[in-house]
Amino acid sequence: MRRVLVLLAVLPLIASAQQKKIVAVSMGPGFIEELNKVSPNVRVVAADMKNLVEQVADADAILGTISPALFASAKKLKWVQTYSAGVETFRFPEFINSDVTLTNCKIIQGPNIADHALAMLLTLTRNLNLIVAARTNEKWEKEKYHPLELRGKTALIVGMGGIGQQIAQRAHAFGMTVIGVDPKEIPLNPYVSRMVFPDRIDSVIPQADVVFISAPHTPKSEGMIGPKQFELMKKGAYFIAVSRGKLYDTPALVKALDSQRLSGAGLDVTNPEPLPAGHALWKFENVIITPHIAGQSDGVQARRVDLIKENIARFERGEQMLNVVDKIKGF
Secondary structure, eight states: OHHHHHHHHHHHHHHHHHOEEEEESSOOHHHHHHHTTSOTTEEEEEOOGGGHHHHGGGOSEEEEOOOHHHHHHOTTOOEEEESSSOOGGGOOHHHHTSSOEEEOOTTTTHHHHHHHHHHHHHHHHTTHHHHHHHGGGOOOOOTTOOOOOOTTOEEEEEOOSHHHHHHHHHHHHTTOEEEEEOSSOOOOOTTOSEEEOGGGHHHHGGGOSEEEEOOOOOTTTTTOBOHHHHHHSOTTEEEEEOSOGGGBOHHHHHHHHHTTSEEEEEESSOSSSSOOTTOGGGGOTTEEEOOSOTTOOTTHHHHHHHHHHHHHHHHHHTOOOTTBOOTTTTO
């Protein structure tokens, strides 16, 4: 009987020792409570920002972010889940060359960022940016506005991942022809009429009435829309950037706007970011600038939590997780 009692006393200690520890950075207590319901073999704890380096020392996973200092301390680390689609801040050699799995949220932000991209385009093509600004005059004027319709226009989408696919779906619904640019072999679908690799982008830019930038920031994609590409754009085209500002050359964009080659631009991302006061881009009435908010919406956090819950379950079972990032390629 004594042996049975001793064994029962030890069992909770064994279960505790097998429990995986996950440190969640910048996540509210309600969400952490929800994540802790995924499995009794996983314990999700809120990050203590003052003692984070010490806290992650025995962590099996980190939700949120990681730095060289945190990575050096996290000796047991096997998995990092970032809350965003972009992973450029994770590109330090020790992490890239490690066996630690990195997963991101590239799919869950697609609907809201695509909505934002189309909202910017529609605002420009329907002259809403000018009409809203003129509202303070309290005058009923319509002669100076010349809205365009999207039907029959061509959209070039640079980056056909989770965001780009959602932009393509919306552009197609407006009657646009969609051309996609991506380094991956992406099968054609009803929304996309043609796909090209990035080294062929110069051949399709002149066809575009609007160029959407929705690709991740990687060493290969940085500056891919430079002076030459802006010069190749159709006169009167629009430029919409919703992924990362470092994909396009800012002075070249300013030149294209100043010379009236472009009819307008919608920028949720800039370089530099935040865009400083006095920058030339603030001066154009046909440029819409939003403070990197396209990824926000009323539905995105629920999708993010669902994705993280699924990945926690897969991590605990040792299964392939969703949205695994190729750390070398950066996406």
